[in-house]
Amino acid sequence: MHDKTLTELKAGLQAGDFSSRELTEHFLERIKRHDGELNSFITVTEEQALRQADAADQAIAAGDHRLLTGLPIAHKDIFCTEGVRTSCGSRMLDNFIAPYTATAVEKMAAEGAVMLGKTNMDEFAMGSSNETSFYGPVKNPWDTERVPGGSSGGAAAGLAARLAPGATGTDTGGSIRQPAALNGVTGLKPTYGRVSRWGMIAFASSLDQAGPLGLSAADCALMLQAMAGHDEKDSTCLNEPVDDYLGALDQSVDGLKIGVPEEFFPDNLDGAIADNAREAMRELEKQGAKLVKLSLPSIKLSVPAYYVIAPAEASSNLSRFDGVRFGYRCEDPKDLEDLYKRSRSEGFGAEVKRRILVGTYALSAGYYDAYYKRAQKVRRLIRDDFSRAFKDVDVIMGPTSPETAFKLGAKADDPVNMYMADVFTIAVNLAGLPALSMPSGFINGLPAGTQVIGNYFQEGRILNVAHRYQMATDWHQQAPGGFA
């Protein structure tokens, strides 16, 4: 059952080939058998999953088929889930039992989804390798000496090893797309504001966006269909109608104009990575798409702009963790300031502290204009580059990541080098555009991913492009060995 896509499992449940309980037990069993090696889950919610599965079976028996009825999903541990520990990969929240459920999770549950558990992640979603988690690194199932990417590394690795047939993630600078690429799965970051952020622990609020990871574009369309939509509890969640993503999948790509920015193929890019992305575009050319060369000159400043804006917002968002109302508190504080300082210093890991300090510095008196304001101006230049490009093309494509999965520990002591892992994904967050990563082959036995970027609210279009690509290729059907 575990080699089937979510779409196939949905058909199997409807046809009565198996029950949701059988399906859920199968995946729980796989997690027990294989996750010791991968560490992709922080919490497995077995009891709750079986309860939800039984409810789904009753619904199916009564003819109540919703979008996700009976389908097991793993949620990133950044989403609050009522009555279940929600750690955000941090010691700070190791003891935090969420008192409410995030809207994105709630909407999937309302469509009948079964929650398998909560997946491992970089602490507070700050990382590109899953090595900053308080619960230890996740291993890449294609080579367990390598990282799965991050920050949604548990989601991508668990999915690739078929420990869950679908997963949620969040993407602030590439945290869905980069791990999707490094594990050979499909991951979509929607338009900023397409999915509610309510109940999703905040990192950088003007960039954070939730989205699905799946074994195919069709599976991502199915999950996004349930997740997307207005939520009055999140004032940045856009009140726009949700398109029919599933209905758009099969459209032809004949005449589709694919923009190819020279900045996604810099001279120092690994030739194998460049060739891999070009080969993916050639496949779409065979189906009638046209390639259009273009330039996005300002995106070369997207990593520096991001590493001002994201830490600045993080330093503000993470000020709520004070050792008073919830989360970690130090032992025997001698006064209130000692309570704040030691609780935060002991509760946060090194990368989180670095980013809080960078953000605090960038926002402090005398530096605000030189850093934060300037970064926001550069953000407009980047947004305008994309807006100009989308007057001439339908989608923009290039490699998702400048490299395949790297060795555990390879960049752990070199933050700036680690930040470059997201060099092709970050500009999309600054512009607020939707983008996905789809598996496009292997380089030395490790998966490579190609990114498809769309204009605002064009999730349906980019899912359609990826689906047409996946109809003609089988990269997305490859599974790592050793997890039978």
Next chain:
Amino acid sequence: MAIDSKVVARAAHLARLRVDDSETAELSARLNDILGMVDQLQQADVDQVEPLAHPLEVSQPLRDDRVTEPDVRDKVLPLAPASEDGCFLVPRVIE
């Protein structure tokens, strides 16, 4: 500008983080790496450019002025490290 131990101590205090002397050198070096990379922003010609905070430049929507928040005290107070009589407990602030 280069980050030294004084700047680190100042930012750490503003962020209410305790940084021990043994950590300062390593931390200054890493923060200098990061800010060195960020300094590429100074190349950009942005004199005539307005800052962008929201990619779609939408404004905050208004909603009806009515009570929507339920009383959640009994639900959230058990999450506190220390509480008493319906209040959060912290070390004595006023002697």
